[in-house]
Structure formats: structure tokens, C-alpha cells
Amino acid sequence: MKKKLLIIGLVWPEPKSSAAGSRMLQLVEQFQNQGYVITFSSAAKTSPNTYDLSSINVEKQPILLNDSSFDVFIKDLGPDAVLFDRFMTEEQYGWRVAEHCPDALRILDTEDFHGLRKAREEALKQNEVVSTAHLQNAITKREIASIYRCDLSLIISEAEMDILISQFKIDKSLLYYLPFLLDPISEDNIEKLPNFENRQHFITIGNFLHAPNYDAILYLKQTIWPLIRKQLPKTEIHIYGAYESQKVSQLNNKKEGFLIKGFAKDVNEVMQNAKVCLAPLRFGAGLKGKLIDAMQNGTPCVMTEIAAEGIFGELETNGFVNVDAEAFVEKVILLYNNSEIWEQKQQNGFEVLRKRFEKTEFESDFAKIIAELSNNLNAYRENNFIGQLLMHQSMQSSKYMSKWIEAKNR
Incomplete structure (x- = not known):
């Protein structure tokens, strides 16, 4: 039985x-x-x-x-x-x-x-x-x-x-x-991912009902994103998540390139289109699914210590970890503009998945x-x-x- x-x-x-x-x-x-x-x-x-x-x-x-x-x-x-x-x-x-x-x-x-x-x-x-x-x-x-x-x-x-x-x-x-x-990611699937030149803009993703995600979006809107746009005025940030409320929708601002995209039917597609994932979480616990999604799709990240907690162990991160807003933005700009660093961080992500989560x-x-x-x-x-x-x-x-x-x- x-x-x-x-x-x-x-x-x-x-x-x-x-x-x-x-x-x-x-x-x-x-x-x-x-x-x-x-x-x-x-x-x-x-x-x-x-x-x-x-x-x-x-x-x-x-x-x-x-x-x-x-x-x-x-x-x-x-x-x-x-x-x-x-x-x-x-x-x-x-x-x-x-x-x-x-x-x-x-x-x-x-x-x-x-x-x-x-x-x-x-x-x-x-x-x-x-x-x-x-x-x-x-x-x-x-x-x-x-x-x-x-x-x-x-x-x-x-x-x-x-x-x-x-x-x-x-x-x-x-x-x-x-x-x-x-599940392991095959080398064939990795090779099919869009490269540095074929990606653009930034992404963040997470259920809008989850309080740490909403706080991170506000922090992006009020502090992080204005600093990024000063140096990369043509870039956009695409914000995805389930259960979009009115208080989330009203943050959308096309002129500022701050775009609330709502529910992502295919997280892999939207993550592969982005050049860099941002995870400026200021509180929370557990493991962050957005970082796993990013690594699986070859998208390097800039994140806070809380976002990175428990993910990388002793391995190199798939991006940069910073708490201070100005240092955070500095690494965002570096990662967005430097293909060599971007590609190294992407490879770090694949190694983390292989060694820690298979x-x-x-x-x-x-x-x-x-x-x-x-x-x-x-x-x-x-x-x-x-x-x-x-x-x-x-x-x-x-x-x-x-x-x-x-x-x-x-």
C-alpha cells in the first residue's frame, strides 16, 4: 500500500x-x-x-x-x-x-x-x-x-x-x-540565452502583496532609480509582479522610465530581455526567487545583503551586493556598461545554481x-x-x- x-x-x-x-x-x-x-x-x-x-x-x-x-x-x-x-x-x-x-x-x-x-x-x-x-x-x-x-x-x-x-x-x-x-540547466540552453548586446533595460520582479517587495519598489522609485536615470537617461526599469494594486499602479511613470508591467506570464522571457536585475530589498527572509530566476536566465544582479542572504554561500555572486544607495547605483552603472564584467557575473550565477541548488x-x-x-x-x-x-x-x-x-x- x-x-x-x-x-x-x-x-x-x-x-x-x-x-x-x-x-x-x-x-x-x-x-x-x-x-x-x-x-x-x-x-x-x-x-x-x-x-x-x-x-x-x-x-x-x-x-x-x-x-x-x-x-x-x-x-x-x-x-x-x-x-x-x-x-x-x-x-x-x-x-x-x-x-x-x-x-x-x-x-x-x-x-x-x-x-x-x-x-x-x-x-x-x-x-x-x-x-x-x-x-x-x-x-x-x-x-x-x-x-x-x-x-x-x-x-x-x-x-x-x-x-x-x-x-x-x-x-x-x-x-x-x-x-x-x-533542475540542471544544460549548456545548450545557456548558449541560447540572449547575450549582452541583445539585452536592454532593468528588471525587478516579485509578488506585490509581499511587503518586502512593495517596500523595495518604493525605495527604487524614490531613491535608487533617480540616481540611475541621471547616468543612464534612456534606460527603463520594468517592474513585474502578481496582484498589482492601485497603490502599485500609480507608481508607473513612463516619462521617468519607471514602468509597472504587472503579472509576468513568462518570467523567463522577461528576465532574458533584461540586462540587469535589481533587488534592493531592505527587509525580508528566506531565499529570493527573483535572484534564482535571474541566474537561470543569465541576468546579473545588483542586490542588498538581505536579498543575497542564503543564496551564494562561499561562491562568487552573480553581480554586486551593496547596501548604501550611492554604492548600489555605482555598481549598477558598471554592470550595465561593462560587457566583460557582465559576462563573468553571468557565469558566476550558473556556477551557483550548479553547486548549491541542483x-x-x-x-x-x-x-x-x-x-x-x-x-x-x-x-x-x-x-x-x-x-x-x-x-x-x-x-x-x-x-x-x-x-x-x-x-x-x-
Whole structure:
């Protein structure tokens, strides 16, 4: 009998809208390769950008929040493992899974360290350096509690692994580093990419609903782009992203070459047309999908340290990393005008993809850890006393709040 995996999504996967959507499909592929039959459930609404899960043999099951119908559903399904998409879904459904399928392996895909992103956002607002006080916010506490309640948490960035282990003293056995899992790029495909002379203008891309992306666009508009246009007056920046709102649309200014392009139907096409990708993110966490897209399409980048975090390891970057606005712009101009440097940075990007993100480097070890956990689950849980503590009824405020909401809604 084949093993069953239930994925509980915060949203339905939208790989063309966000890196999180692409990440989820990568995980689906990994578990299918391990022999799991997968059901994907979510309480969110679908959108025109929602991926057709049936095309990859994944069953789709809508669920409700704060409703005991989920209890009936999961008991009937009887999954061997449950994957929570971000800590918020574990808060909502983790206790129900533990009650009705206690022997199911519980896995948390953090997507990124939300508490770290919040800490950086607050520090930016206060014009302060991120401190321990910023890190110890309410979101961090909720997220780490979720990590302890699960048997394994997937961490996408080595930088976040280090923070969780060194600063928050989380046992390494509860965490597993699993970055983006990419197919290799063939030399033939690399040779077909447009060269330096056949590209023009700048690009940035990212879901407009994501707060770090919107802040980066404002920073571009108000600070970075005017400095670039002074030196490259005929260039344009093309800004792509899903869920364009009015506050985003009104930033469009053709005269300034600041063009809001909206949803990109084909990210590869628009990225290949651009000469340089800009990623001036001032807060955030996790890995930045825009940088992966840029490297896959041979587009060098100029980025902040936060944008570059977790991507390059000890390897050379596919561009330049700067925080200061004037230094950022200086490197933008250099990269845009110098074909030799541009081509070297492009090659750096291909090397980073090969050495750090090819899925074949991670598949066997990931399958091994999932199998070991599944076969020795009780022993693993005995070593996680804090997790047991947090599952005790005296600590389960989310459970009783959910029951109260359900009763109130009747």
C-alpha cells in the first residue's frame, strides 16, 4: 500500500506568482519520488493563477477553518505524514492532526523565518540595527512553538538555520536545510540565452502583496532609480509582479522610465530581455526567487545583503551586493556598461545554481531522513520534550480558541 501525504496549504500553489508556489511544487515532486500519494488541502480561495494540481496527480481538497469537518476528513484520509505550509497552518490544524492521526509524521515547511522578516521590518521602521529584542517578537515565539510541535521543520536558508540553532538553541535534529530544488540547466540552453548586446533595460520582479517587495519598489522609485536615470537617461526599469494594486499602479511613470508591467506570464522571457536585475530589498527572509530566476536566465544582479542572504554561500555572486544607495547605483552603472564584467557575473550565477541548488544534491538525503523519522517516530518524539510540553492541553490556546469560534458560529 502506498504511503499518503496530506499537505495543508496556507494558499493554493501559484508558481507563477511567487517563489513560495514554486517551492511547494518542488516539495510535491520530492514526496512523489518517495512513493507518497498526495492530497493538497487549503481553506484559501483559488485564483486564476492557481496551479492545476490534477495535472501532477495531486488530489485537491478544500477545507474549512475552525470546523470539525476537518476532523472527519483527516480520519477518513488517514495520512502517514502531514506537511504544514508555514507555521500559521500548523497553529490552525496541528492539534487536530495530533488528535486524530497521532502516528502521522508532522512536517513544517517554514518557507522563510517569518519572525526574522518581522524583526527586520520593525528595525527598518525604527531606523535601528536588528537586535535580539527585535527578534524576540510575537511572530517568532509563535513560529518557534510550531517548530517544536512538529517532528521536522524544513529551513530554506543556511542563515536562518544558524539563527535558529545559535540564538534560539533549537536542537539540530528538529531542523533540516532544504533550499530551492532545481533542475540542471544544460549548456545548450545557456548558449541560447540572449547575450549582452541583445539585452536592454532593468528588471525587478516579485509578488506585490509581499511587503518586502512593495517596500523595495518604493525605495527604487524614490531613491535608487533617480540616481540611475541621471547616468543612464534612456534606460527603463520594468517592474513585474502578481496582484498589482492601485497603490502599485500609480507608481508607473513612463516619462521617468519607471514602468509597472504587472503579472509576468513568462518570467523567463522577461528576465532574458533584461540586462540587469535589481533587488534592493531592505527587509525580508528566506531565499529570493527573483535572484534564482535571474541566474537561470543569465541576468546579473545588483542586490542588498538581505536579498543575497542564503543564496551564494562561499561562491562568487552573480553581480554586486551593496547596501548604501550611492554604492548600489555605482555598481549598477558598471554592470550595465561593462560587457566583460557582465559576462563573468553571468557565469558566476550558473556556477551557483550548479553547486548549491541542483535537486540531485539533496534528494537522497531528504528521502533518508523522512524514512528514518517515519520508522522511529516515537523515539524521536521522546527526545523533544519541549514539543510534548507544547502539545499539553494547558498550552493549547489555539485549540480552544478554534473550538470557541466553531461553537460561536453555529
